[in-house]
Amino acid sequence: MTTEATPTTPAPAAIAAATSAGNMKPPTRWSIVGREVGRALVALVIAMIATLLIVFFVSKAPVDALVTLVTAPFSKTRTIGLWVDDVAKLTMTGLAFSLVFQARQFALGVQGQLYVGAIAATYVALSPIGQTWAGLPLGILAAMAAGAIYGFLPGIAKARLGANEIVSTLMLNYIAVELCNFLVRVSLVAPGSGLLTTAKFPKTSLYPVLVANTRIDLGLIFAIVSVLTVWFALYRTSWGLKLRLVGHNARFAEYAGIKANFIMVSAMTVAGALGGLLGSMFVQGQAFGQLTVLFEGGFAFEGVLIAIVARNRPLAVPIVAMFYAYLRQGAQLMNIRSDVPAEVISVVAAIIIVLVASQFGLPSWLKRNVLGNRAGAAR
């Protein structure tokens, strides 16, 4: 054996790692959480480095642009409000996706649910009921019901007809977007006005403001309540356990006597209700207060990123949403105040998704030299 005479440097470290691993305790919930958080943070750092490079290439004043990106969202009460509002909405779409993903249904229908929810809320708000105190709660309920139906349709189509949920939900998204377009142009706007937006909703149909002069409104409360409700439903009810078992192994669920199809359809319906509620949060919230064509602009799909990074865990969703919303707001402000376009943030998002979804491992030299001690202490 020739190599034994010239031991390479990592060898002692490897042996030390192995011996310490010998008395290793089984992974606790917190050590797993720690590992996942570490992974997400490393992904974020790598993505930020990439952003840095891009900004240095495209900007004439790169330092100013970066400072704006990193600090602007916290610079004023108003921008903090923008951030919080974005967090609430990202949380909702992230939750809706997490729910269907946990049941291993790749339903991408939040966008459509959002539009039909918004349309339903608009009809309530612009009706005579909208002028009364009932305008707010009825608008919200109508939005949730519309979203639920819109989530139920692809679910039942899959259960009864075997329709692929990816295709059907994407198609339903188009229908909802164009329906909104049509209704706004044809019936919701006064003829001849030329506007692509409805009149402002009456005050009675708008979400009450929580912090004056910001966009922070009732939607934030809804987001928090939804997180807790979804968490409770998934981890404390038999429906949630069934849903997760179906997601883990549908064949096992059938064998155990769980009606996998029922669970699947109900998961998609409940996620639809969340999507509908998000629609109401848009149009009845302080940000809009009216229905506009294409008001959503692809926002719903950000939920896929949130759900993937949060590993479909409802309690992790708002945390991921906070980071991501901060980046989004920073990029928007950078767009306005410097010469770097907001699209830079898509690069960040893409890098994070690729890194997290591929479950990358940290390179061993990094783990050994940088994280080694900390990881040892955590055990």
Add this chain to the structure above:
Amino acid sequence: MAFIEARGIGRVYPGGVVANDRVDLSVEKGEVHAVVGENGAGKSTLMKILFGIERPDAGTLTLDGKEMHFAGPRDAIDAGIGMVFQHFSLVPSFTVYENVALGSEPNKGIKFDREAAIARVRDLSEKYKLNVDPMPPVRTLPVGQQQRVEILKALYRNARVLILDEPTAVLAPQEVSELFVAIRSLIEQGCTVIFIAHKLPEVLEISNTITVMRQGRTVGTVKAKDVTEHQLATMMVGREVALRVDRAATTATTEVCAVNNLRLLNARGGDVCKDLSLTVKAGEILGLVGVEGNGQAEVMEAIAGLRHVHDGQIVVANQNIVPLSVLDRRSIGIASIPEDRIAEGLATGATVAENIVATRLKDRRYVRNGLLDLRAIKANAAKLIERFSVRVNGPGVPVGTLSGGNMQKVVVARELSEQPKLLLVSQPTRGVDLGATQFIWRTIAAARDAGAAVLLSSADLSELLALSDRLLVFYRGRIVAAFHNREGLSPETLGTYMLGLSEQSPEDMRAGL
């Protein structure tokens, strides 16, 4: 220095499971070296390290005097190591030679040189007495032949060392002897074979040297000729074992389950079985014998409610259960241990407690008003872990991190935590170690003694002979023979019926039914 030398191999899985701990293995050139041990003993991990799928956390690996650091299986293949897994990776619609050449096709210009591939495969098959025709599509071959196609794949890539991971688990007795002929001829031609196995008589028959592993460590290496089956078993388990179940004579009279004129179809609409009838009585174990794919598994699935019944009746406790849902069937006392625990019997990503409660989500002890009683679920799981001695660090651990034997114990614990009326058992100890096998056998026998009617299907004839009171042999969806399990009934006798070489006369059959 031996041909293959692994020294101080350590491997800890991310879940914290210590799979290998200072494992040593030295294999001489040109021998059949068996590695035996209970499931969870770390055999598979060691083999995956030899084949480059896993990387060791500690230790060295040398091949022919050179230290090896495999970054992946590709490196191991380049170094002349081949591995045949329990689950084959073949393309069913491709022919034998296409499967063998896939990925390393000989070329003529830019075209696949089919003639060269066929000739090469034929040569290899003859040289190593593998007896495989290169031309037919793989899906038409029996399991034993498919396995030899896998061996050909390794030889085609110039493997000098062949690792066979539990090769006999899926084979009928006759096929096992054919495999052994092939292994002997591989050795004659200078190959080295590493053979992973559970069944000790086979290990003693085929191997020169045996390394025994237990709980992630090597217990010792012995020459096959110096050791008895009993000594080996003791080394493996670390205590005295008797692979036998004491069965009281059956006094079965009450019929629990009757299958009448059952007809089942496969996915393509062909008959799996037709006009099939059988009965099981309380307190007896009925063994369903047959090479896999002859209908036994499908009949069990039909009774469990997982397969559509095209025609016929299944009567359990005086009630036709065909229209009932899985849950209803479970509530009248049908329990089932499925053939494939990972694909069907467990949700590996969920915790032990969640897996155990999964079949009882209507039970008021665990679920009230749709809410889970987490404390009761956890306590119940802890109790069953204790009672069925599952080796696990607690009810909150994901099932997927357990060894095969312990996973199976979780399934058994769930299904037998309450005494069933009818118990369906498929392959209860496939890929399960000796200690757990013994435990599972006793548990099944205890369920029978307590009055359960048991339907048992297994690829392992010794298991069927050890447990069953009566045996039915399936061949192409029909029952071709029926026996009372008495002394003198040999695996060879069953084998001739299993392979369709003979069929009982109606009178003999009636005596057995």
